[in-house]
Amino acid sequence: MATIRDVARLAGVSVATVSRVINQKDSVNSETAGQVLKAIEQLQYEPNAVARGLAGKKMGIIALILPDILNPFFPALARGVEDVAHKKGLTVILGNSDDLGLKESSYIKVLKKKYVDGFIIASNTIREEDVESLKREGIPVVLLDRGLNTATCPVIRSNNREGAKLALHHLMEQGCQRIAHIYGPQEFFTARERLLGYEEVVGELEGYSPSLMVSGNFDIESGRKAVEQLLARHPDVDGIFAGNDLMAVGALKALHERGIRVPEEVKVCGFDGIGLTEITEPELTTVAQPIYEMGGLAARILLDEIERGIRENTIIELDVTLIPRKSTQKEET
Structure with missing residues (x-):
């Protein structure tokens, strides 16, 4: 398996230059970047996701926490989230909380350590202080379907x-x-x-x-x-x-x-x-x-916050039929 040093050697540049190209830094001229990308392709090198995420402050991973994946409503919701995330090149990690506050808190604690870029949570046990804690750490969160009655973060649900x-x-x-x-x-x-x-x-x-x-x-x-x-x-x-x-x-x-x-x-x-x-x-x-659409909208709002930063809170209620x-x-x- 090729390493970053192998790429640097083949491209005739330093390891630091390869790292800057991988993390899309502007300080590398186009000719050098082209040499590095050609070496990456030739060696079929896959950059380490954690190292790349730490350098760029983004891992390309979002967490989706649902209360009961056995209820057919929630897989449809998850599909809406996953389809939007996939089109943007992001991976979705799914957690099933069983509507248990301790299990949900455990998921949030562990996934924060995995450097996820944001959370979409359908929860009856989420507390306002939990949301504020995530926001203080710069981690966007969107509540989906269930959740708080007040908008301490974006909330997506139907009427x-x-x-x-x-x-x-x-x-x-x-x-x-x-x-x-x-x-x-x-x-x-x-x-x-x-x-x-x-x-x-x-x-x-x-x-x-x-x-x-x-x-x-x-x-x-x-x-x-x-x-x-x-x-x-x-x-x-x-x-x-x-x-x-x-x-x-x-x-x-x-x-x-x-x-x-x-x-x-x-x-x-x-x-x-x-x-x-x-x-x-x-x-x-x-x-x-509009189950699928609710999931997709939650994902789009979360991805926008990941890219542009946490913004004004809002509650969006979608029409039903x-x-x-x-x-x-x-x-x-």
Whole structure:
């Protein structure tokens, strides 16, 4: 394997000159730089990434920390980040925090030592002081989907409250009069916003009751169990808005197990727009977030900060889209 000394020897220059060419310093004239690049190509020399990063203060690596890679929402988010980073020649390191603050802090601590250029974090446990600590060290950070309610750094998410309202108005237009909500963990900003959207639309309707709301855990099994609770309390429920698509899939499963027809007897709508909604039976109506675009935007903002320096903080909320499918299809008369 060729070394930097081999390159210097073949090009007839010093090791320091080779280093300056590799790190794109302006102090090397074009003729000498050409000799060095020709020697690098001839010897198939690969510069040491750590040494190059320390010299240039950039490693070409960004860290992406997600809460649950098993949830189909997050791989789609990660793909948006990775595609943008790859086009810019950067590598993405992925960490799965399991929504555990200690595990997340451990990832941040270790990855800082690996000289990553910046962090994209989807987190419910990130603290404002954690973000400020990274910024003091000159490490840009972008919060994605979940995170702080205040903008201590760039925050990219969708308009969760308005998305919930879209779902509720759609169910009402389809004839639903007693609509229940399976809400996600309330320590999650996204889940709180969707619950608030539900309450703003349904709270004033005749027959509304807080017992129409049941907690879930953003997974299929909790959606199934929530429906069992709902039907025990309110057997006349004719519409269900689930706080994410996985809980909506669980709701479909529970209704099928009880012989309750969807959408004839109960209509079901989810939230997220993951691919799984297209293969359920019936196909699931959902409020689709621009998942891939959110990831890509977070990556572009982070890369811009890496290049230009940490700038003004902002919260960007992207629009969502209702995708009506058979799970809420109105009965034909």
